[in-house]
Amino acid sequence: MLRLTRVLLILVLAGLVLAGCVAPQPAAPAAPAPAEQPAAEEAQAPAAPEEIVIGAIYPLSGALAATGVDLKNAVELATDIINNEYDLNLPLAKSAGLPNLGGAKIKLVFGDHEADPEKGAAEAERLITTENVTALVGSYNSAVTATASQVAEREGVPFLNPESTSPTLTERGFQWFFRTTPYDKLFAENFFEFLDEMKAKGYDVSGVAILNENTLWGTDVATLENEFAQQYGYEVVANIPYEAKASDVSSEVQKLKAAGEDVALLQASYVSDAILYMQTYKQLDYAPTAIIAMDAGFVASEFVQTLGDDANYILSREVWALDLAESKPIIKAVNDMYKERYGTNMNGNSARAFTGMLTLADAINRAGSTDPAAIQQALLETDIPADQIIMPWKGIKFDPETHQNVLGSGIIVQIQDGEYKTVWPFDLASAEIVWPFPKWSER
Template sequence: MSKIVRRTFTAGAAASVLSLGLPAAAQQQTVKIGVIYPLSGNAASAGTHAKIAAELGADLINNGNPELAKLLPLAKGGGLPGLKGAKIELVIADNQGTPAAGQNQTLRLITQEKVAAVMGSYQSGITQTASAVAEKYGIPFLTPESTAADLTERGFKWFFRTTPIATNFAKAYSDFLKEQKAAGQKTDKIAIVYENTEYGKSTFTAIADLFAKEGHTVGLQVPYSANSTDVQPQVLQLKEKNPDVVIFISYTSDAILYAKTMKELNWKPAILMADDAGFNDAAFVKAMGSQVEGLISRSAFAPGKPGSIAAICDELYKKKSGGDGLDDGSARGLQGFLVLADAINRAGSTDPAKIREALVATDMGPEQMVAGYNGVKFDSKGQNTLGSSLIIQMRNGQYVPVWPKAKATAELILPYKGWPQ
């Protein structure tokens, strides 16, 4: 696929053009979108895949794809028709997996690169600081994947989120476990293991609060420091208490470490669940897929039937990534990018206020989705009200949908099997 050509537009040139009073579409030949992800640090694999997803989205709009064009009008190529064919230029930044770098890089994207909008940043704690900068400068910020519930509780006007959030996931987990209990599985003793940044703490709170209301007892909570190099004490604690169900909320390096340590200490629960994130990352699947047979996680993506938007994008992503297909994180990233591009196109302008208005008016149906959402429509807080999830299970080194039955492609198998005996 063609590379995206980067062009610079100096402040002096911008002033000269603006002084002519020309419409936005005539002022520039490209539309700059800031893309900020962890390209280094413990979540670098997930960040890199999210970056590739944004690059695929820009490539589809700039250069087109005949097969996908039948389903997505913006995939006809030739740029954004609402801006007279203006091409999308991605300005990519590495937040290094830290809130401070995320804040600084977002400031650079807005004040130096003059982007029209920003998307990112995978980790909720980084999205929190990065989006605060965008809010200060009045620039639309869309997160496709950060799930901390409080991100949309800050009264922000310029923040939008396409992904379902922790409360949605908690409800799915609760309903799933109720079903398993009714089928005879032991689910009485539940432990939640969570990393101690914004993502882990807020997701734990959402799950624990809902579980308490719905009759599930979380008898053990195990917080730990993100980027830990030794989790043996935590696994020994789990082994001693021996819960029926363990839910992990972890990023990639942590997820790999926990899986290895559980094998070393020869302990596994009857139901091992993960809140997506590190356990769904391609790096985790490659490293540990064969060792976590039967692991349950959540996802917003399944490739779908041949010829569907999801299936076509999955194949295009494999070509662009060099082999890896779309996973939950990259699919949500691509979906978020396409929503943002659609809003810019409908705005017909790079004016941030007009882009924001277009985002507020977004009303997309399930037939336009790469991710398995029911659509995209934002509430007054910027949260997509049509997001949805499904439960997936690791089988022979890859995840397959197993719940709800209407979306399943395979039967659920319990108890958790783990590593080969």
């Protein structure tokens, strides 16, 4: 009996050790706060201020500090382009400051949330009450954006979110929250738009197989993919959720093989499982028509580094890629400025933060005042065309209800010779897509 309890104790302990390794992402709280309308007498335009203070809340220290620095650099570069004259086809670039506010300059104050939702809320509070910011941008992590924007909502301060993709953020019915980046639902739909366009080119797939890790993220992605598969008329031949911390995935791969290889495999994996799957595909000779990944593990730098040539021909959704510059020269111009100042190329995060900052400044300029209600109205009237942004989007225009940018869109990249090349949308592609996914014996 003693031995039995000991065995159980050991198993429980071991389980705890493993459980501790997978930190669950806290779900974004979805309690809408009632919007405070500013009192009417405050609405009369005050004399134009010389400086407009904008708060930017990002993870500037802690585990995500490197990302935080990219984001900070990007909003600083955007601010410089707004405040000074540049010959660029971007909103507010050609003028110094905001012309409708007498050339007022933007001043940035930063808040550091360290990827902690509570710190994010506290920083939002501080920036609003003691720094008197006109508006806020941030905050990268969906969980932090959720809490920080709640404070802004309560205080009636416009909050522009350039880079969080959790669908729940714009489902809260907030009055003061606006999001420029496309979000996970849109990316899932992109896959089927892409498959439809491939079909129009004569490359048909008979259906899709869905393979996803079974925590909140992977499950949400699979649910969306199932919905869109039905909507777009693709048969789902297999639906396989799996545990990310797996030592072996041959049964999953055999299941996929049994379901037929004449399909597009839609996969949502973290990095270690993505690598394990690729090795198992190769070993068991599984080559579906296409493998289309929901970024994450497949765009982590370790993926190509670890797999080498075996990583080739994977398709993945992305938000941005440097090779878009080949079809959009404005991207090259901005990236050159960024690289000269900060020594690195832009990436999907910095490009989106840059775009968010310009969008916010554009709205403040059109509002012609720092009155929150006027800025909110101007944001709702935002209409920035595709050629004035460095993103692969059709433009920026917010949904009047959800405040989600409805013109956003993702891109699909393909790994070719170890590099991520944009292959869709076809008019932005920098490389011809390799289709179908080559058999392992023929590569």
